[in-house]
Amino acid sequence: MRVVHTEAALLNAWRVTRREAQNPFGDDVVYLERFLERPRHVELQVLSDAHGNTIHLGERDCSMQRRHQKVLEEARAIDIDAHSLETLRAAC
Structure with missing residues (x-):
């Protein structure tokens, strides 16, 4: 590469x-x-049931990785603008 x-x-x-x-x-x-110069790896924890009801339990920043494995997961994801977080949450 x-x-x-x-x-x-x-x-x-x-x-x-x-x-x-x-x-x-x-x-x-x-x-x-x-x-991408400074990519972010943000995950949302999602819970859903058999009826299609879905909620998100929060997000975490998993950007600190070594050899494609997470070294640190930080909850709440900080330094992410509110619009991006709302877009992610709305996708749930």
Whole structure:
């Protein structure tokens, strides 16, 4: 994986990555994703019953991770704007 910040760096990384993929796999197809500088991993605890009634019990910030495993879960999620939290809650 490579993170690039300029168009020139992207073109160079594209060429290098295709070569690296071709050698061991015989296929130079690569996959691109947008890199998020400071992503947040926020979870909502949701409780529902057999009748379709649903409530949320609160949210927690699980952004602190190591090797894709949560190191710390912080309840309530702080530093998240009220509009984003309301949007998440309304989805329940």
